Amino acid sequence: MHIQNPNTQETVAFAVAGLTERLAVFEQDLNAWQTLADNAARRVQTAEALRTEAEQTRKDCRQAMRTTLGIPTKAVRELKSKEMANLELAEETLKIAEEEKIQAEVQQEALFEQRQALVKEREALRRQYWDAVLDDQIAQWGQQLPVLALLLAEAPKACIERLFGRAELRRNHEEFFAAQQPGELQQALQAAPQAEPDELLALLNHPLPALAEPASMQHNPLARMRYQAERDAQYQALINR
Numbered sequence: 001m002h003i004q005n006p007n008t009q010e011t012v013a014f015a016v017a018g019l020t021e022r023l024a025v026f027e028q029d030l031n032a033w034q035t036l037a038d039n040a041a042r043r044v045q046t047a048e049a050l051r052t053e054a055e056q057t058r059k060d061c062r063q064a065m066r067t068t069l070g071i072p073t074k075a076v077r078e079l080k081s082k083e084m085a086n087l088e089l090a091e092e093t094l095k096i097a098e099e100e101k102i103q104a105e106v107q108q109e110a111l112f113e114q115r116q117a118l119v120k121e122r123e124a125l126r127r128q129y130w131d132a133v134l135d136d137q138i139a140q141w142g143q144q145l146p147v148l149a150l151l152l153a154e155a156p157k158a159c160i161e162r163l164f165g166r167a168e169l170r171r172n173h174e175e176f177f178a179a180q181q182p183g184e185l186q187q188a189l190q191a192a193p194q195a196e197p198d199e200l201l202a203l204l205n206h207p208l209p210a211l212a213e214p215a216s217m218q219h220n221p222l223a224r225m226r227y228q229a230e231r232d233a234q235y236q237a238l239i240n241r
Contacts (some may be wrong), residue, residue: 002198003135012129014198037104043097047090054086102235108214115211126204
């Protein structure tokens with residue numbers, strides 16, 4: 001536990017718990033969206049398989065017709081019926097896939113906006129967490145601040161630079177540049193072992209699931225509204241067919 005103030009600890013912990021719950025719901029919705037998108041892709045594959053089977057059946061039917069004269073035989077009729085059934089099934093399967101693609105795209109847009117809100121909320125909580133840690137640490141440093149203030153006011157420049165570092169002007173070929181030489185304070189911080197993250201910080205550091213920005217959201221607002229209206233009309237036509 002890096003936040004030492006119990007009231008602040010309770011406040012931050014409550015906020016982190018709420019964020020964790022919202023993240024869990026987001027991940028469930030994300031999994032449902034992925035399942036829907038996968039289903040649409042599989043339906044397209046199924047439709048292609050049905051079309052391939054229909055094409056082969058059409059060839060078989062044509063060959064059977066070449067071997068008979070007069071009224072088509074029962075076998076020929078069955079082959080033709082199978083061909084037409086596969087074509088109709090393929091067409092209907094593709095339409096269902098189109099429905100699911102539109103549903104998945106709408107869900108992805110909502111999920112992307114939800115993820116952006118969660119990222120902002122998490123960053124705000126990280127700031128709140130570290131501000132609380134700094135408040136505790138600054139209070140502990142209070143006994144040393146008068147000495148540091150006196151050092152800054154009266155100590156020789158070399159002593160101040162020894163603690164805080166100094167800038168040096170260096171030359172690289174024909175150009176000059178400033179290089180910062182670390183002081184003993186920075187060196188001590190770099191050499192010190194890092195404290196282990198507590199439970200709150202571990203939750204705040206947990207990465208959010210990746211989600212690409214939908215292509216529809218990369219348009220300008222007016223073009224996006226026009227696209228969404230056309231998409232809604234297309235979806236209504238599909239479900240009302």
